Each structure stands twice: as C-alpha cells, then as structure tokens.
Amino acid sequence: MVEEIRLLTLQNLSADARQKLLLRTESDLGHYLNTAQTIIKAVQEEGDAALVRFGRDFDKAAIEPGTIKVTEEEFARAEAAVPAELVEAIRFATESIRIFHQQQMPERMRMEEMRPGVFCGEKYAPIPSVACYVPRGKGSFPSVLMMTAVPAVVAGVPKVCVLTPAGPDGRVDDATLFAAQEVGVSEVYKCGGAQAVAAVAYGTETVPKVDKIVGPGSPWVVAAKQLLADVIDPGTPAGPSESIVFADSSADGALAALDLIIESEHGPDSSAYLITNSEQVAQAALQAIPGYWEQLGETRRSFSKTVLSGERGGIIIAEDIRSCIDFINDYAPEHLMIHSREPFAHLGSITNAGEILLGEHTPISLGNYVLGPNAVLPTSGAAKLHSPLGVYDYLKATGIGYVTSNAYTTLAKHTHALAVYEGFDGHALAVSELRDTLQQQKG
Incomplete structure (x- = not known):
C-alpha cells in the first residue's frame, strides 16, 4: 500500500x-463550461421546472415546484432531529465565527484631516442581497452555511438566502437547516450545482434574484459562476x-x-x-x-x-x-x-x-x-490575488471628501493645472476664477 x-x-x-x-481540477473547465451553459439556458427559460428536473437528474432529489423553498415545518422538524452534541458544536462554531467577523468589521464611517482643511474618508454599507451556496454532493456541510452566512449577517446584508441540494427524500440536511436558524437565515432553497447559480442570477418563480453568490462548489458551480459573472457577482473563487x-x-x-x-x-x-x-x-x-x-x-x-x-x-x-x-x-x-x-x-x-x-x-x-477565521478560501492559485471570505465581501465602500474654504484655493490651483494638461475644459472651468466670482455673488 x-x-x-x-x-x-x-x-x-x-x-x-x-x-x-x-x-x-478547475484549471481546465472546458467540459464543465459547455455543460453549465446548457443548464443555465434551461433555468433562464424554464425557471422552477428546470430546477425540479435537474434536481431529480443530478441529485436524485424528489422535489416539486411547490417544495423548492424550505417551509417552517421543515425547519422545526430539522431542529428536533439534530442530536444535542451537534447542537452544542454548531452553537460553539457559530459563536467563534461571529466573534472573528465582528472584530473584522470596519468603522461604518471614518474621516481624517489629510491636509489642513481637507477631510477624506469612507463609509461602509452592506450589499443588498446575497445567496450562500452550501454543497452536498459528497456529504452534508452545515459548516459551510456558518462560514458563508455568519459574516453576511454581521455585515448587515438585508437579504440573505441559502442554496443547497435536497437529498433523495426531498429534504435538506437537518444540521444545515438548524445552522441556518442559529445564524438567523430563514430563506433556504433546494437547488444545487450550475442550476442554483443560474437561479439566483436570473430569478425563478420561487428563487429570488440576488446580487451576489458566495461559497465553494463543484467544477460545475465554478463554471457557472464564470459564465454568469456579468449577471451576478460570483464572489471569491472557491472550488x-x-x-x-x-x-x-x-x-x-x-x-x-x-x-x-x-x-x-x-x-x-x-x-x-x-x-x-x-x-x-x-x-x-x-x-x-x-x-x-x-x-x-x-x-x-x-x-x-x-x-x-x-x-x-x-x-x-x-x-x-x-x-x-x-x-x-x-x-x-x-x-x-x-x-x-x-x-x-x-x-x-x-x-x-x-x-x-x-x-x-x-x-x-x-x-x-x-x-x-473563514474557511471559504480562494482555490486554484487565486490566493495570489484574493482573500478569504469575510465581512468585506458583503460590504461596499463609498469615498467621502470635504474641503473648507481656506483649503480650497491650493487644491483648486493644482486641479486646474492637471485638468488643462489633460484637455478637460469643464474640469478646469469648475475650479477657475469663475467659481470664486459665483461664490462671492452668492455671499
């Protein structure tokens, strides 16, 4: 041996x-890209019907159009089914992940005086919506749900949903549903693979269209994210x-x-x-x-x-x-x-x-x-350019600037010189003597 x-x-x-x-594995996605393209087109055209068909074909999952979204009854049944030892472990892990990502959160707004009278900074706000992908093909992974959803909740994303394949019985893994409840996520949809990426990229009758998808997946998931990168933010490369x-x-x-x-x-x-x-x-x-x-x-x-x-x-x-x-x-x-x-x-x-x-x-x-620390990490060499999943993946920054009247003159002088050199007449006019005249007339 x-x-x-x-x-x-x-x-x-x-x-x-x-x-x-x-x-x-994903260094050559040629085969997967071709298959994923067919799946994406079907979901875009057929919606829930395609999700049901692919769920049965690929996941052997007994789902119907009316059962794609997990119900309150399914959440309750899952909570009752999870053993006490696993409940304790999920709560312990959730707390660790939450503490780390709370420490990672930036100030919601910061401004500093860069030069006398010149104030610059940033303000952070959560992205509008995200889908957390939780694979199931080679097992059940409540840990992935915690790693993807906890920082989204910490960041304050208004709409967080979860995508995960159902099993042959048409049910989502019990521990994954319990983890979703612990994290504070109530929207879970039974779909996986390239079809799940397509579902949240375009939206179906049941699955909502969202702005971003995060989480690791098979080469088919990676391929679908690449193909749909101009429709939905594919997040950190995670294969x-x-x-x-x-x-x-x-x-x-x-x-x-x-x-x-x-x-x-x-x-x-x-x-x-x-x-x-x-x-x-x-x-x-x-x-x-x-x-x-x-x-x-x-x-x-x-x-x-x-x-x-x-x-x-x-x-x-x-x-x-x-x-x-x-x-x-x-x-x-x-x-x-x-x-x-x-x-x-x-x-x-x-x-x-x-x-x-x-x-x-x-x-x-x-x-x-x-x-x-987050265990959803960049793969296939992407760690040369990308960071682990974290709260910054669920936030967007806006630059802020404020200039006092005393500081304006110096900044305007240098701005005017650069604008003239680059041929932007409007830029230059906005910081010319005309502005001084207009402000004096206003006063």
Missing part, C-alpha cells in the same frame, strides 16, 4: 513536470478543496501525514501535498498514511487514496527550506499547515496562501469548523 502514495523529489523534476504540480502541509526537519512525519489526510478526503477532485526538506519526515509519513486510511470509511478512504496516488497529491521532498517555501508560494494553496518546532519562523516567508495554520495543535480541521 505504501507504493500507492506518490513520492516526488522536487529538484529532479523538469520545469514542465513542476508546473503540472500546480494544476487543479474543490486543496491543501499543502509543510513539515520541516523538526516535524513529526506521522503527525504531518495525519493532517495531509484532511483535505484529501473531500473528494477525488481535491488536491493535497505534504512538502518537506527531510527524507526522514517523508518516509515516516509514507509509513503512517496506510494505517490512517484503514481508519476511514470506505468513501473517504477511496477519495484520499485517489488524491494521494494521483496527479494532484502526494509527498514532495525538496532540497531545502527555501525550495519548500518557493513551491508553496507558487502553488498558493487554499489551506497551508506548518509543522515545525518553530512554525512562526516560517510565517514571514509565506506570501500566497488562503490560510496559514501554525503548529501541531492547529490542524486544518479546527480551521474548517470552529477556529473563527
């Missing part, structure tokens, strides 16, 4: 082979899960391997690497992984094996720490975990990662559920 795990030596790879390690576990020579290889399992079990389209500068750490990880697989259920074991023995996972040995860091920054992982006796020593060198979890007591599992 050890032979199934891919083991690579970074310095022995060609430039092309190294570049291929950076690819993810299939990915991680890098970085373990230096001081790390415990078996413990690092345990954390490598975390994101590899999400699905066969995930990506997961352990990179280390130590042959000893790599070998310890190789020896440990098969035993961890034996402790997983059949489905998650299959996913993890597929990832760690395939083209988007495995163990990488680099010649030194610098090579490890360079690879991490080139890859820009969604999740990065650092195993080291001195994890903070490496922190300053990492420039591209969705999140960085430091030390053996901070596994990715904690970040995905209860730590507090």
